[in-house]
Amino acid sequence: MKFSFYVNGQQTQVDVSPDRKFVDVLREDLGLTGTKEGCGAGECGACTILVEGLPRLSCLMTVAQLQGCHVTTVEGLVVEERLHPVQEAFVEHGAVQCGFCTPGVVLAAVDLLDRNPEPTREQIREGLSGNLCRCGGYAKIVDAVEAAGRKMREGTPQ
Amino acid sequence: MISRMLEIGYPQPRFDARSKVTGEEKYALDQCPESMLWAGAKRAGIPHGLIRKIDLSRARLLQGVHAVLTRADVPGTNRQGIVHKDQPVLAGHKVRHCGDPVVLVLAETRDILRTALNLIEVDIEPLPGVFDPEEALLPEAPLVHETGNLLRKAVIQTGNVSEAFQQCDVVVEDSFETASQEHAFLETENGLAWLEPDGRVVLIVSTQAPFRDRFEIGHALGLQPDMIRVIGPYLGGGFGGKNGATVQCLLVLAAMHAGNRPVKMWWEREESSTAGYKRHPVRMRYRLGAMNDGTLHALGCELFYDTGPYAHLGVEVMARGMEHAGGCYRIPNTFIEGRCVYTNNPISGAMRGFGVCQVSFGIEGMMDLMASRLGMSRLDIRLKNALRKGDRNCSGVTLVHSTGIVPCIESLGRHGLWTERGGWKAAAGPFKRRGIGIAAVSNAMGYGRGLQDSAIAKVELTWDGKIRVYNGVSDMGQGNSSAFVQIAGEVLRQDASRMELVQPDTDRTHPSGSSCAGRTTYTYGNALIKACEQLRDKLLHRAALMLSIDEPRGLALLPGRVRHLPSGREVPLELLGRFLPESDRIAVNQFVMPVSQDDINTGKEFKIGFPHVLFAYAAHLAYVEVDELTGKVEVKGYLAVTDGGRVINPSCFEQQVQGSVTQGIGYGLTEEVLVSEGKILNPNFTNYIIPTFLDIPEIASLPMESVEATGPFHMKGIGEVGTNGPLPAIAGAVEDAMGCRIRRSPITAESILHAMRNGRGAPR
Numbered sequence: 001m002k003f004s005f006y007v008n009g010q011q012t013q014v015d016v017s018p019d020r021k022f023v024d025v026l027r028e029d030l031g032l033t034g035t036k037e038g039c040g041a042g043e044c045g046a047c048t049i050l051v052e053g054l055p056r057l058s059c060l061m062t063v064a065q066l067q068g069c070h071v072t073t074v075e076g077l078v079v080e081e082r083l084h085p086v087q088e089a090f091v092e093h094g095a096v097q098c099g100f101c102t103p104g105v106v107l108a109a110v111d112l113l114d115r116n117p118e119p120t121r122e123q124i125r126e127g128l129s130g131n132l133c134r135c136g137g138y139a140k141i142v143d144a145v146e147a148a149g150r151k152m153r154e155g156t157p158q
Numbered sequence: 159m160i161s162r163m164l165e166i167g168y169p170q171p172r173f174d175a176r177s178k179v180t181g182e183e184k185y186a187l188d189q190c191p192e193s194m195l196w197a198g199a200k201r202a203g204i205p206h207g208l209i210r211k212i213d214l215s216r217a218r219l220l221q222g223v224h225a226v227l228t229r230a231d232v233p234g235t236n237r238q239g240i241v242h243k244d245q246p247v248l249a250g251h252k253v254r255h256c257g258d259p260v261v262l263v264l265a266e267t268r269d270i271l272r273t274a275l276n277l278i279e280v281d282i283e284p285l286p287g288v289f290d291p292e293e294a295l296l297p298e299a300p301l302v303h304e305t306g307n308l309l310r311k312a313v314i315q316t317g318n319v320s321e322a323f324q325q326c327d328v329v330v331e332d333s334f335e336t337a338s339q340e341h342a343f344l345e346t347e348n349g350l351a352w353l354e355p356d357g358r359v360v361l362i363v364s365t366q367a368p369f370r371d372r373f374e375i376g377h378a379l380g381l382q383p384d385m386i387r388v389i390g391p392y393l394g395g396g397f398g399g400k401n402g403a404t405v406q407c408l409l410v411l412a413a414m415h416a417g418n419r420p421v422k423m424w425w426e427r428e429e430s431s432t433a434g435y436k437r438h439p440v441r442m443r444y445r446l447g448a449m450n451d452g453t454l455h456a457l458g459c460e461l462f463y464d465t466g467p468y469a470h471l472g473v474e475v476m477a478r479g480m481e482h483a484g485g486c487y488r489i490p491n492t493f494i495e496g497r498c499v500y501t502n503n504p505i506s507g508a509m510r511g512f513g514v515c516q517v518s519f520g521i522e523g524m525m526d527l528m529a530s531r532l533g534m535s536r537l538d539i540r541l542k543n544a545l546r547k548g549d550r551n552c553s554g555v556t557l558v559h560s561t562g563i564v565p566c567i568e569s570l571g572r573h574g575l576w577t578e579r580g581g582w583k584a585a586a587g588p589f590k591r592r593g594i595g596i597a598a599v600s601n602a603m604g605y606g607r608g609l610q611d612s613a614i615a616k617v618e619l620t621w622d623g624k625i626r627v628y629n630g631v632s633d634m635g636q637g638n639s640s641a642f643v644q645i646a647g648e649v650l651r652q653d654a655s656r657m658e659l660v661q662p663d664t665d666r667t668h669p670s671g672s673s674c675a676g677r678t679t680y681t682y683g684n685a686l687i688k689a690c691e692q693l694r695d696k697l698l699h700r701a702a703l704m705l706s707i708d709e710p711r712g713l714a715l716l717p718g719r720v721r722h723l724p725s726g727r728e729v730p731l732e733l734l735g736r737f738l739p740e741s742d743r744i745a746v747n748q749f750v751m752p753v754s755q756d757d758i759n760t761g762k763e764f765k766i767g768f769p770h771v772l773f774a775y776a777a778h779l780a781y782v783e784v785d786e787l788t789g790k791v792e793v794k795g796y797l798a799v800t801d802g803g804r805v806i807n808p809s810c811f812e813q814q815v816q817g818s819v820t821q822g823i824g825y826g827l828t829e830e831v832l833v834s835e836g837k838i839l840n841p842n843f844t845n846y847i848i849p850t851f852l853d854i855p856e857i858a859s860l861p862m863e864s865v866e867a868t869g870p871f872h873m874k875g876i877g878e879v880g881t882n883g884p885l886p887a888i889a890g891a892v893e894d895a896m897g898c899r900i901r902r903s904p905i906t907a908e909s910i911l912h913a914m915r916n917g918r919g920a921p922r
Contacts, residue, residue: 024268033188034181036394038344039427043843046344074181083180091175094809097817098635099178100344100394106179125851132843134342134395135635137816138851 345394
């Protein structure tokens with residue numbers, strides 16, 4: 001069946017089975033391998049994407065659920081080669097190790113800062129607690145999100 | 159924007175951070191060519207049995223099934239294994255654990271693959287299984303292998319332990335047990351393989367040992383190593399679990415039947431748990447003797463390592479565990495006996511902290527016990543006995559390299575978290591109790607004697623004037639390849655924008671061993687310095703030629719150019735690159751890690767992997783709060799002081815320390831592969847609980863920078879040592895809070911409530 005939706009602002013059409021997992025559509029059908037899959041069961045958050053601006057686990061969604069929706073993947077955060085402030089902060093603050101959890105954590109952080117532009121460290125930990133990282137100690141990610149929040153607030157005209 | 163200079167010692171963003179944060183970096187899992195087939199294995203599902211019949215007929219009839227293969231289709235020895243070749247690629251006669259693969263299927267899609275695997279019927283006659291390493295050694299125990307269940311028994315001894323115990327003023331005894339742990343990397347085992355028209359097979363695989371993989375695959379499948387090309391991109395985590403064949407042999411076998419199409423194998427999370435390797439569960443019996451002044455004098459220790467049905471690196475893991483069984487202390491008389499035993503449990507193998515995590519729990523528990531028996535402070539007894547350069551360690555090896563455990567402990571003792579601990583402890587809220595624990599730990603670096611630990615580095619001035627490092631040792635996330643770029647940038651005085659990096663590829667890079675054992679940056683980094691110096695000298699000579707200068711004196715490599723300092727004349731590297739033939743733009747050099755020169759007359763059972771001579775050290779401190787009502791333990795604060803020699807990149811150093819401590823806290827509090835009759839009860843993240851953002855406190859990391867004369871820029875590897883501290887430090891803190899020692903990991907709420915009910919948790 002044919003399904004159409006918007007990925008990173010671009011209208012996209014696929015002809016697949018309606019129960020195809022959306023993470024497979026992104027990675028295998030559209031070649032957008034920035035979105036990762038770590039558990040296939042909604043536990044690790046590696047497959048996090050934004051659907052209509054809200055974080056969703058693409059391993060738990062079928063393509064049919066996305067009909068007509070606007071989807072943002074990690075690839076969509078880079079605008080004209082410029083990293084999103086969250087991405088920049090992850091690079092600067094050593095928040096990237098093996099990097100496999102990174103796209104999901106970055107998108108969850110983008111959403112968090114969208115809802116709460118000035119989160120405390122506790123709120124960052126709480127807000128990202130659905131994303132697992134196995135390499136780090138989480139603190140560097142918290143540092144990065146704090147720094148990104150600061151930068152984004154400074155960059156926003158009052 | 160001005161690109162950052164790559165210099166040693168400053169915090170720097172990792173070279174791979176940008177491509178990973180944008181999602182551009184291609185992991186093995188990201189290889190999804192349109193024409194690919196999917197391969198998967200039908201697994202035994204029972205822990206021990208004889209294969210009576212395999213019915214493939216329904217699977218073969220399924221539309222979209224490309225091939226269905228069994229043991230009869232395996233062309234070589236069918237035996238894989240890093241040292242001991244005891245693990246079948248496909249089981250043909252007998253299954254020895256639930257994850258043994260019996261049938262390999264190739265299908266057009268993953269859905270068809272799953273359906274086909276469900277249509278296969280494997281009739282297995284169950285055999286009695288053995289699931290306990292000590293029961294496995296009883297005469298009537300079922301045999302996992304015909305050769306017997308004892309894979310290796312070994313002894314490490316120094317001095318005269320029986321006499322020594324009689325001389326001791328105090329002798330304490332205790333037993334400990336540690337659970338199995340999952341690596342739980344987020345990228346599960348996977349790869350893509352295909353046949354080239356000339357018959358060679360190419361794999362892009364998530365592996366820690368691309369060069370060794372060729373030999374393992376070749377041996378198992380009857381191929382010459384030169385017929386196999388292994389490409390090893392960045393891994394989505396490894397921690398030891400991708401050291402040795404996971405998908406490799408099955409995948410190459412699949413490629414041989416895929417008709418030149420690429421074929422992908424990707425273990426699902428539960429399959430990764432069932433079929434993948436784990437940390438060895440270990441049972442330990444300790445006896446420690448000291449004089450009244452706290453001087454340690456004798457150590458007796460009996461260890462049982464449950465390696466599951468196959469060796470993997472079981473003997474080598476045990477060797478390293480036995481080598482560290484006496485911790486980082488000076489104990490002149492030791493008798494350490496280990497048995498590595500086959501069972502029908504899941505396969506144990508390499509994991510960060512390689513045998514040492516377990517014994518650190520044992521020896522550090524004994525140190526706490528001895529301190530309380532002698533009325534000494536836990537810190538003082540450690541400091542008093544900590545190894546110093548020039549001492550012999552518990553294996554009799556003379557410590558001739560940097561030995562920083564004393565300064566690590568001293569630094570911990572000066573830290574506010576130690577000096578202010580009383581106030582914190584007293585401020586516990588209602589129904590909470592607080593405690594503080596410490597641990598002093600070490601971890602050997604490198605392969606040890608018997609197996610040359612070497613790396614071969616290659617560096618190139620590209621035709622367009624960039625510096626390209628050909629990394630031969632996998633980067634599973636620890637950042638070694640980023641350190642290589644930094645090292646090359648330092649020696650060749652370049653900034654990040656002028657650097658390129660090639661990840662391991664058996665056709666393009668040179669054999670540099672496996673990514674493990676705290677060896678990657680040390681060994682390859684040393685080789686790379688030599689290669690870069692060679693390239694630098696060459697470039698200066700060639701620049702002199704271009705500038706018609708008699709000799710290279712006064713020439714300096716600068717970012718993007720060579721300058722003749724006296725005259726200010728310059729040659730851009732782009733021009734040098736175009737001027738020189740390819741063979742002249744390359745330098746290759748090798749480094750071999752030093753080994754112990756002591757002629758120690760012990761541990762002879764270990765042909766490889768014993769002893770070691772280089773160690774990283776750390777002193778850890780944990781603040782723990784226990785809920786009296788629920789028994790729940792929370793780590794509220796943590797300090798790790800680490801001797802890793804000089805620090806190349808403080809940011810990466812902290813990443814490694816914080817990451818290893820986090821895995822150690824998981825090991826200490828929640829992580830246990832629950833196994834019943836060989837079957838894993840918690841094979842996914844729903845019930846195998848690794849730490850989240852909410853479970854880990856801020857971890858303070860202090861480097862204690864010794865100068866390791868043999869290290870690249872005087873560094874040592876610290877990938878593993880941090881994993882060894884948390885469990886014993888938490889156990890000590892729980893004892894400090896509750897008055898009871900938990901002797902089995904993980905330290906769960908249940909275990910604490912149980913200890914409290916038995917009256918051992920009463921307030922002191």
